[in-house]
Amino acid sequence: MDVFTALINNISLLFVLSILYGFISRQLKYDTITHKLLAGLLFGGVTVAGMMNPLRLTPGIIFDGRSIIISVAGLFGGPVTAVIAAIIAGAYRYWISGMGAITGICVIIASAIIGVIYHYVRLRRSDTVNLLNLFGFG
Numbered sequence: 001m002d003v004f005t006a007l008i009n010n011i012s013l014l015f016v017l018s019i020l021y022g023f024i025s026r027q028l029k030y031d032t033i034t035h036k037l038l039a040g041l042l043f044g045g046v047t048v049a050g051m052m053n054p055l056r057l058t059p060g061i062i063f064d065g066r067s068i069i070i071s072v073a074g075l076f077g078g079p080v081t082a083v084i085a086a087i088i089a090g091a092y093r094y095w096i097s098g099m100g101a102i103t104g105i106c107v108i109i110a111s112a113i114i115g116v117i118y119h120y121v122r123l124r125r126s127d128t129v130n131l132l133n134l135f136g137f138g
Contacts (some may be wrong), residue, residue, distance in 0.1 A: 006055035010065040012137040017046045017069065021076070036077060040084025043073035047089040051096070061100045066093075067111040068138075074115020075122065075137065082119075 014035035020042055028035040047069045054064040066089055086108050091102040118137050122128050 003055060006053065007071070009053045010050055013046050013050050014065065017042065028087070033080070036080040037084065039077045040073065040081040041088070042080060043069055043077065043085035044088025047085060048092045051089070051092055059098060061098065067107050068105075070108055070111035071115035071118075071137070074112050075118050079116045080118050082112040082116050 020052065021039060024035060024038050027099055028038070047066045050064045050066055050069065057063065070082065070085055070089060073085040077085075090105050090108045093108060114137075118128075
């Protein structure tokens, strides 16, 4: 898959994710475990879909948008959502294996941790959600 096609696929997945997450958030109270579980499953599923259509450099070395999706799961969904999404993504990355599997799993874990940390920063200081801070988060 060429770079342009991989980029379009990942952008499309992010678009679908935002629509479905918005739907879940409107239908369920944010603080409920059901919301967190469904959001985790959604973020994890979209992450796997992105990893199924990556930019392949060599066998086992892939690039995709998993770090974006997992970190956003932590940022907006909190720790439960991030852990569920990370477990799903990590299990899939382990299953596809390859030379970059350990690195890929470490990226998933780091992305979840960064997202959850920023989640708690955002809860303490609502003024942290601005363009400059979100750029730094990215």
